[in-house]
Amino acid sequence: xxxxxxxxxxxxxxxxxxxxxxxxxxxxxxxxxxxxxxxxxxxxxxxxxxxxxxxxxxxxxxxxxxxxxxxxxxxxxxxxxxxxxxxxxxxxxxxxxxxxxxxxxxxxxxxxxxxxxxxxxxxxxxxxxxxxxxxxxxxxxxxxxxxxxxxxxxxxxxxxxxxxxxxxxxxxxxxxxxxxxxxxxxxxxxxxxxxxxxxxxxxxxxxxxxxxxxxxxxxxxxxxxxxxxxxxxxxxxxxxxxxxxxx
Amino acid sequence: xxxxxxxxxxxxxxxxxxxxxxxxxxxxxxxxxxxxxxxxxxxxxxxxxxxxxxxxxxxxxxxxxxxxxxxxxxxxxxxxxxxxxxxxxxxxxxxxxxxxxxxxxxxxxxxxxxxxxxxxxxxxxxxxxxxxxxxxxxxxxxxxxxxxxxxxxxxxxxxxxxxxxxxxxxxxxxxxxxxxxxxxxxxxxxxxxxxxxxxxxxxxxxxxxxxxxxxxxxxxxxxxxxxxxxxxxxxxxxxxxxxxxxxxxxxxxxxxxxxxxxxxxxxxxxxxxxxxxxxxxxxxxxxxxxxxxxxxxxxxxxxxxxxxxxxxxxxxxxxxxxxxxxxxxxxxxx
Numbered sequence: 001x002x003x004x005x006x007x008x009x010x011x012x013x014x015x016x017x018x019x020x021x022x023x024x025x026x027x028x029x030x031x032x033x034x035x036x037x038x039x040x041x042x043x044x045x046x047x048x049x050x051x052x053x054x055x056x057x058x059x060x061x062x063x064x065x066x067x068x069x070x071x072x073x074x075x076x077x078x079x080x081x082x083x084x085x086x087x088x089x090x091x092x093x094x095x096x097x098x099x100x101x102x103x104x105x106x107x108x109x110x111x112x113x114x115x116x117x118x119x120x121x122x123x124x125x126x127x128x129x130x131x132x133x134x135x136x137x138x139x140x141x142x143x144x145x146x147x148x149x150x151x152x153x154x155x156x157x158x159x160x161x162x163x164x165x166x167x168x169x170x171x172x173x174x175x176x177x178x179x180x181x182x183x184x185x186x187x188x189x190x191x192x193x194x195x196x197x198x199x200x201x202x203x204x205x206x207x208x209x210x211x212x213x214x215x216x217x218x219x220x221x222x223x224x225x226x227x228x229x230x231x232x233x234x235x236x237x238x239x240x241x242x243x244x245x246x247x
Numbered sequence: 248x249x250x251x252x253x254x255x256x257x258x259x260x261x262x263x264x265x266x267x268x269x270x271x272x273x274x275x276x277x278x279x280x281x282x283x284x285x286x287x288x289x290x291x292x293x294x295x296x297x298x299x300x301x302x303x304x305x306x307x308x309x310x311x312x313x314x315x316x317x318x319x320x321x322x323x324x325x326x327x328x329x330x331x332x333x334x335x336x337x338x339x340x341x342x343x344x345x346x347x348x349x350x351x352x353x354x355x356x357x358x359x360x361x362x363x364x365x366x367x368x369x370x371x372x373x374x375x376x377x378x379x380x381x382x383x384x385x386x387x388x389x390x391x392x393x394x395x396x397x398x399x400x401x402x403x404x405x406x407x408x409x410x411x412x413x414x415x416x417x418x419x420x421x422x423x424x425x426x427x428x429x430x431x432x433x434x435x436x437x438x439x440x441x442x443x444x445x446x447x448x449x450x451x452x453x454x455x456x457x458x459x460x461x462x463x464x465x466x467x468x469x470x471x472x473x474x475x476x477x478x479x480x481x482x483x484x485x486x487x488x489x490x491x492x493x494x495x496x497x498x499x500x501x502x503x504x505x506x507x508x509x510x511x512x513x514x515x516x517x518x519x520x521x522x523x524x525x526x527x528x529x530x531x532x533x534x535x536x537x538x539x540x541x542x543x544x545x546x547x548x549x550x551x552x553x554x555x556x557x558x559x560x561x562x563x564x565x566x567x568x569x570x571x572x573x574x575x576x577x578x579x580x581x
Binding site: 051053074077078082083085089091092094098101102105106107111114115116117119159163 | 427429432433435440442443444445446447448449450453
């Protein structure tokens with residue numbers, strides 16, 4: 001099986017604090033990998049190191065077997081790595097459709113061809129398709145800032161998929177989303193995974209969400225990988241139980 | 248939507264011919280004031296791109312007008328270069344300097360960036376004042392020639408005003424095109440959430456530098472018109488206060504609204520002249536008007552228009568809710 005993403009010996013120290021302390025994992029083509037762990041175990045720091053938001057102290061990131069460590073977030077994105085953030089990150093004064101066009105436009109042509117080309121970079125149809133896929137039709141022309149939290153979360157996810165990425169990293173997609181919306185989001189993620197063979201890495205606190213969505217789970221604690229396996233294996237692991245529930 | 252006709256474009260296309268004819272009967276001073284209004288609107292349009300759309304706090308637009316004005320004065324008066332070449336060179340020079348000044352914007356943000364740009368504005372002013380070999384020092388340049396374009400002599404007030412109008416319309420349409428292109432969306436993304444924009448592939452560095460450089464180029468273009476308009480330049484109009492006035496112009500007109508610079512420029516450069524009828528009080532009256540305006544509409548005059556529109560749509564929604572109330576009460580009664 002081809003490895004879309006491989007992380008080797010990733011370390012990130014903040015002064016004396018070892019936020020990420022030698023993490024290795026990989027993600028296979030078409031897989032949904034979950035990363036779980038208690039608060040402060042270094043999940044988000046790991047994400048930010050992989051995505052170029054932080055410079056790792058040590059370690060290597062391989063995308064399709066090629067090193068991409070230290071690239072800018074925008075460069076990684078244009079190589080097909082997309083992400084969502086833990087906190088909501090949409091563009092509030094742009095409409096839902098404009099948000100989606102923005103999410104795709106930097107992948108169309110060159111800067112110069114975009115300047116002299118169409119205002120929508122030819123993406124209106126694709127944006128409308130994405131709006132329909134995430135069931136946001138009635139909100140297409142509304143400003144994103146006026147949407148409910150759950151709706152913005154859906155838009156946020158839709159933006160991450162707009163450019164047809166090969167790998168999407170989702171940072172707590174279920175956080176603060178109500179149950180109906182959560183079922184909707186999970187349903188959409190599974191559909192994209194099935195139909196387009198897109199590969200996901202999901203950081204999540206919501207255990208039910210991770211265990212039902214992911215095919216494989218990596219458990220982190222204190223900056224290290226504690227366990228790895230199928231949801232069932234991980235749940236049965238005494239070390240995982242201890243890390244979550246204490247002694 | 249792409250199919251809808253942009254109201255901003257409609258205003259440009261209606262206003263341009265009207266502005267061609269309206270000042271026909273004006274006296275020379277009136278023509279000078281309306282010309283100045285357009286010239287300063289160009290500079291404000293540039294700052295509106297940098298500040299209003301891309302959200303980069305720049306306090307140096309007056310300096311870029313100065314760079315353009317001096318470049319045009321030196322090229323046309325000392326070196327006999329034709330005005331169109333001097334115009335393009337002024338914009339080009341301001342663009343290049345804008346790229347350099349944009350680099351600090353990659354590292355510092357908000358009011359720290361304002362300080363950096365303010366220091367740059369001070370630097371330009373000091374160069375203009377002290378480097379006599381280049382700028383003529385405090386005496387500046389006098390008798391800057393007005394151009395002859397396609398055989399049309401622009402030395403008189405009305406032809407020059409109409410020439411300024413044509414250049415303004417061209418630059419306004421160019422800016423309109425820029426902002427409706429995907430670049431405009433990328434600039435807005437910088438302002439609203441640069442980190443998210445980066446994660447969507449938006450090249451933050453290049454767009455930040457471009458926002459600075461293009462905004463500065465419009466300052467340079469404005470200066471290239473300013474020099475032949477007043478026919479005499481010295482360092483005073485490009486002191487740091489000029490950059491503050493241009494900032495005020497953008498904010499009062501409506502920062503981030505396409506036509507805001509024209510409204511703001513009217514308030515900054517035409518209203519004081521209209522208030523001269525109040526005699527020695529005019530600066531006091533002017534300051535009060537600006538203060539009251541900013542208290543009433545902190546988002547600028549065009550911001551007020553948008554607020555009015557929001558208010559109307561809210562009233563419509565309230566009316567719809569009121570109409571639906573009997574349904575609600577009916578269901579509660581059951």
